[in-house]
Amino acid sequence: MLDANMTTQLKTYLGNLREPITLVGSLDDGKKSADTRALLEEIAALSDKVSASFDGDDARKPSFAVTRASDETRSVRFAGLPMGHEFTSLVLALLWAGGHPPKVEQDVLDTIRALDNDFDFEMYFSLSCHNCPDVVQALTLMALENPRISATLIEGGTFQSEVDERDVMAVPSTYLNGDLFYNGKMSLEEILAKLDDGADAKAAEKLSAKEPFEVLVIGGGPGGVASAIYTARKGTRTGIAAERFGGQLNDTLGIENLPGTEYTEGPKLTSDLERQVAAQGDIDLMNLATASKLIPAETKGGLHTVELTNGGTLKARSLILSTGARWKQLGVPGEEEYRNKGVAYCPHCDGPLFKGKRVAVIGGGNSGVEAAIDLAGVVGHVTVIEFAEELRADKVLVDKLESLSNVDIITSAQTTEITGDGSRVSELTYLDRATENSHTLELEGVFIQIGLVPNTEWLKNSDLELSQYGEVVIDSHGASNLPGIFAAGDCTNVPYKQIVVAMGAGSKAALSAFDYLIRNEASPQEERVLEPA
The missing domain is CATH 3.40.30.80 (Glutaredoxin)
Structure with a gap:
């Protein structure tokens, strides 16, 4: 064996x-x-x-x-x-x-x-x-x-x-x-x-008791980790508050476009990053710390406050927001009702459960086409449904998809409903956008791959500038519109949502945060707070 x-x-x-x-x-x-x-x-x-x-x-x-x-x-x-x-x-x-x-x-x-x-x-x-x-x-x-x-x-x-x-x-x-x-x-x-039952209260008390950080990174994905490594190496007191360390990396399988790394997988890269954070020795990693509210500093150089869902609070002279993004939902009837009952978002995890069955993949970008190719080797039949008039994936992926005998491709199609018997999916309904006729597919699974939405809802009432898509608006230095607050990665308005882009942006934001700290001294009151015990 x-x-x-x-x-x-x-x-x-x-x-x-x-x-x-x-x-x-x-x-x-x-x-x-x-x-x-x-x-x-x-x-x-x-x-x-x-x-x-x-x-x-x-x-x-x-x-x-x-x-x-x-x-x-x-x-x-x-x-x-x-x-x-x-x-x-x-x-x-x-x-x-x-x-x-x-x-x-x-x-x-x-x-x-x-x-x-x-x-x-x-x-x-x-x-x-x-x-x-x-x-x-x-x-x-x-x-x-x-x-x-x-x-x-x-x-x-x-x-x-x-x-x-x-x-x-x-x-x-x-x-x-x-x-x-x-x-x-x-x-x-x-x-x-x-x-x-008392876990949240104990965690909140422990987090609130921490001394203010010089740099607090919100988010534990590749952008946030890169930020923390850079600021810690500058000798600043650095913390990472992460809802889930690794972020979307945990849900990513093959990674083949990271320079210097021919092939790795998301969970392995997450483990590698966690070991690197631990090796720094100067980074306080706080996992399961989900931000719920940002209270910016009242004065330049002052302390920003981040409230957490468990009731705890963290303070810092500078913040780097790197909360990433999550899978976008279709928002059609039946999606939530049949989530994990036939509606899925991870083909690598859940694909084997649909062996020999009929499934649909919603989305014709790289993620959707890659998912369809993977699923075609496991399930009985795959139908790819794309809203646009043609698939948006790279040509090499489209060519591979079109060569598979158990795959159908439907373009100009808008998914309108997912239905089932109450315990599992049985049908998907879509609208042909060219003819406006409605069609129904009989199937057992629906894999949704239509892009990402930034994890920034908690920032909407904080005076931080967000784009029309909810992304943190940053300048060429990774700075937001609020002094001392920077951002990096998929939660920002950078045009490309890639691991390597997030890592580079996180490093840049960290250098900008360090520059901010040395140019803006803490007030006398805050200097007393920041002094080591």
């Missing part, structure tokens, strides 16, 4: 085990059970601290539990083979069960251990989903740190009948005590916030 490279790496990792672990398989006579047996035997052969047995009696077969030998209550179960994107999750489960410390803040571990209710999680993932590992790893850690928490992590392709019975049409899909808990990616901190 493991190639030579994976075997070598895994053997090295298992050298970090501090105590014995047991792998307990629940198997039947099928091929996937045979593959599971082979995997567990290979793992056990790599370390004298790992043993494997095959006398498990779990109803899901094949499945296996990773258990701390000294305490059988510390256990996590994988149903199906955690390979592909989930192989790292398996490695971490082995390490954590064996006593290797997780790279998690102590207060987060304390919160996990303090949960005093019984939580039984079931989570469905697909091997091609790049958003799933975060949820898998979060639930794994929780189950191994708190005996009252159980987690079963289920590869949907192996348990297709179960997926169909529960109408799982998007991954990651997480159930708690038998009921749907959440559809979509969640970080460990987000899961804990939903379980711990």
